[in-house]
Amino acid sequence: MVYEFDWSSIPGALPILWDGMAVSLEITLIAIVVGIVWGTLLAMMRLSSIKPLSLFAAGYVNLFRAIPLVMVLLWFFLIVPRFIADLFGLPPNTDLRLASAMIGFALFESAYYSEIIRAGIQSVPKGQMAACQALGMTYGQAMRLVILPQAFRNMVPLLLTQAIILFQDTSLVYVSALADFFGSAYKVGDRDGRLVELLLFAGLVYFVLCFAASMLVKHLQKKYQPA
Amino acid sequence: MNYQWNWSIFMQPTVVGDTTYLGWMFAGMQMTLMLSLSAWVIALLLGAVVGVLRTVPNKLLSGLATAYVELFRNIPLLVQLFIWYFVMPELVPQSLGDAYKQSHPVLQQFLAAMVCLALFTSARVAEQVRSGINSLPRGQKNAGLALGFTLPQVYRHVLLPMAFRLIMPPLTSEFLNIFKNSAVCSTIGLLELAAQGRQLVDYTAQPYESFIAVTVAYVAINVVVMTLMKKLEDKVRVPGYMGGK
Numbered sequence: 001m002v003y004e005f006d007w008s009s010i011p012g013a014l015p016i017l018w019d020g021m022a023v024s025l026e027i028t029l030i031a032i033v034v035g036i037v038w039g040t041l042l043a044m045m046r047l048s049s050i051k052p053l054s055l056f057a058a059g060y061v062n063l064f065r066a067i068p069l070v071m072v073l074l075w076f077f078l079i080v081p082r083f084i085a086d087l088f089g090l091p092p093n094t095d096l097r098l099a100s101a102m103i104g105f106a107l108f109e110s111a112y113y114s115e116i117i118r119a120g121i122q123s124v125p126k127g128q129m130a131a132c133q134a135l136g137m138t139y140g141q142a143m144r145l146v147i148l149p150q151a152f153r154n155m156v157p158l159l160l161t162q163a164i165i166l167f168q169d170t171s172l173v174y175v176s177a178l179a180d181f182f183g184s185a186y187k188v189g190d191r192d193g194r195l196v197e198l199l200l201f202a203g204l205v206y207f208v209l210c211f212a213a214s215m216l217v218k219h220l221q222k223k224y225q226p227a
Numbered sequence: 228m229n230y231q232w233n234w235s236i237f238m239q240p241t242v243v244g245d246t247t248y249l250g251w252m253f254a255g256m257q258m259t260l261m262l263s264l265s266a267w268v269i270a271l272l273l274g275a276v277v278g279v280l281r282t283v284p285n286k287l288l289s290g291l292a293t294a295y296v297e298l299f300r301n302i303p304l305l306v307q308l309f310i311w312y313f314v315m316p317e318l319v320p321q322s323l324g325d326a327y328k329q330s331h332p333v334l335q336q337f338l339a340a341m342v343c344l345a346l347f348t349s350a351r352v353a354e355q356v357r358s359g360i361n362s363l364p365r366g367q368k369n370a371g372l373a374l375g376f377t378l379p380q381v382y383r384h385v386l387l388p389m390a391f392r393l394i395m396p397p398l399t400s401e402f403l404n405i406f407k408n409s410a411v412c413s414t415i416g417l418l419e420l421a422a423q424g425r426q427l428v429d430y431t432a433q434p435y436e437s438f439i440a441v442t443v444a445y446v447a448i449n450v451v452v453m454t455l456m457k458k459l460e461d462k463v464r465v466p467g468y469m470g471g472k
Contacts, residue, residue, distance in 0.1 A: 003317045066403075066449035067442055068410035070421050075442075078425075079434050086230065168303035174414060182306060196314045203306045210301035 009192040010201055013184075020184030021205075027102055027180065028167045034106035035166070036159070039113030044143065046118055057114070064111035069172055076104025077176035101176045109166055116162060120155035121147060157221040164213050168206065181205070236433045237440065248427060255423030256444055262340055262419060263406045269345035270405065274352025279382055281357045292353065299350035304411050307347055312339040312415045333417070340412035348405050355397045359390030392463045399456040406448050420444055 046057035064072070080103075081096040124147050132142035152159075171182040179187065182202055189198030237249040246254075280292035299307070312335075316324040327335060363386060371381035391398075413422035424441035428434045 002321075063446070066446045068407035068421065068445060070410040070413065071424070071438075071442060071445060074421065074425065075438060078428060079438055082434065168301075171303040171305045172411065174305060182303070186309070196317050199306065199309050199314050203302050203310055206303055206306055207298070207301045211297060214297075214301065 003196065005197060006194060007197050007201075009188065009194045010197065013188040013192075013198075016184050016188060017181060020179050020181040023178065024167070024170045024180040024182075027105055027170045027173065028163070030102050031105045031109045031166055031170075032163050035109040035113040036117075038106070038110040040117050040148070042110060042114035043118040043121060046114065047121060061111045061114055064108050065115075069108055069169055070175055072104050072108045073101060073172055073175050076100045080104070097176060098178060101173055101178060105170070105173075109162075109169075112162060113159070116155055116158045117151065120151035120158075123154050124150050153224070156224065157217055160217045160220070161214070164210050164217070167213075168210060171206075230435065232436070233433055234436055236431050236436055242430055248431060251423050251427060252420075252440060252444065255418060255420040255441075256448075258337075258417065258419040259406065259409050259448070262337065262344065262412065262417070263409045266341045266344035266348065266409070267402060267405050269341070270348035270352050270401075273345065273349035275356055275387070277349060277353035278356025278360070279387070281353065282360045283378070296350045296353050299347055300354075304343070304347050304408055305414060308340065308343045308411060308415060311343045312336070315339075336412070336415050336417040339415065340409070340417050344405060344408060344412070347408070348401060351401050351404075352398065355394045355401065356390060359394035360386050362393060363389055389465070392465050393468065395456075395460045395463060399453070399460065402456065403449060403452055406452065407445070410445075 042057045042060060045053040046061065048054050048057075077097055077100065081100045084090070084096060084100075128146055128150070129142055132146050137145070170180055173180050174183050174186070177183070185198045185202035186195070189195035192198075237252070238247055240247055241251060277292045277295055280288045281296070283289055316327045318324075319327075327338070367385055367389070368381055371385040372378070376384065409419060410421040413419055413425070416422070418426070420441055424437055427437035427441075431437060
């Protein structure tokens with residue numbers, strides 16, 4: 001006997017799946033924005049000549065890159081909300097899980113973004129900084145007006161590729177029982193006894209989205225290749 | 228804050244009484260290491276094959292290899308894991324599926340996790356192998372062919388030995404990734420390190436100690452692997468290249 005597919009539970013579940021996708025995209029977007037801002041600051045600290053700052057940034061990045069994302073999410077799902085509730089004397093049933101999971105995600109991804117941004121900053125020739133200083137710019141002005149704009153231009157393909165990875169990683173919020181796209185697909189499949197179809201459907205949706213996005217990145221890379 | 232720290236909890240026997248809580252941690256560590264190492268061996272072999280196929284002149288073979296890489300790179304690891312664990316046993320011939328379902332539950336989890344991690348990582352290894360081969364000067368391949376090597380011999384004796392030495396740093400980071408990615412396998416109930424961490428929280432009611440211990444264990448794996456790979460990298464580094472000094 002060959003497995004008999006029954007896709008009939010998918011059309012009715014589309015609204016739930018769509019809501020789940022909205023959660024996935026929301027987490028992705030927040031993590032990208034926070035990741036790039038905090039990642040840029042971390043990269044600048046790491047390259048700074050002030051020892052405590054560069055040590056802090058190096059420690060932060062290496063710690064987050066050494067532990068699995070699943071562990072980070074479990075920390076921010078099981079431990080951190082309890083800690084915050086304890087600290088501020090909140091009633092123990094306060095639900096901080098969604099916010100906590102998002103913060104965990106953003107903090108984790110910033111470590112990866114900061115490494116990309118650091119490489120981007122280092123790819124700008126040293127003479128540019130010297131030229132800025134010769135023109136009388138402060139360090140902040142030189143970074144903001146000259147170095148970072150060029151660094152970001154070089155980094156666009158890598159940042160976008162990291163964004164695709166991040167989008168795939170959001171499926172891991174499954175461990176904190178948040179109803180993202182994958183979590184919703186799993187729940188529907190479990191409810192209707194159609195796990196096979198729903199899991200394959202989820203895989204297909206992720207594949208189409210990520211494949212299309214990676215083709216777009218490749219196209220951009222070709223178009224804006226630095227001469 | 229009035230949390231009672233109690234690190235001696237690890238020395239106490241578990242509720243089930245089989246071992247101490249520290250014993251659970253070691254069991255989890257053992258599972259993580261076994262899973263990651265076995266998956267890594269498969270990933271390395273498969274990744275080398277697929278990476279080579281991506282660079283061969285045969286359009287059909289390189290197209291198939293490209294499709295393989297894109298398939299495994301564009302679906303999240305968690306989704307792949309669930310497909311291996313829940314979907315595949317239904318789709319393979321029934322006798323095979325039944326044999327799988329009748330095997331020991333831990334074996335089922337382990338097999339699904341190992342195959343999933345291995346194929347997921349092999350696509351990434353393949354990309355590194357391909358970029359390593361492509362970074363070699365074209366003259367190397369042509370010189371090999373001119374000396375009368377067949378194409379497989381050129382790969383075996385000229386291109387691959389060089390390519391693998393050049394891609395050691397990115398391979399190291401893939402090797403580190405496989406240990407971290409193995410934590411995803413806690414979602415299908417495999418009792419590796421992360422899952423033991425969750426279990427410790429539930430059984431000991433000492434969440435901070437449990438999670439700190441597990442996190443430190445992952446950092447320790449990371450440091451050990453990095454140190455060993457650094458030694459290997461230094462050993463096989465190609466003189467005359469940027470990384471070579």
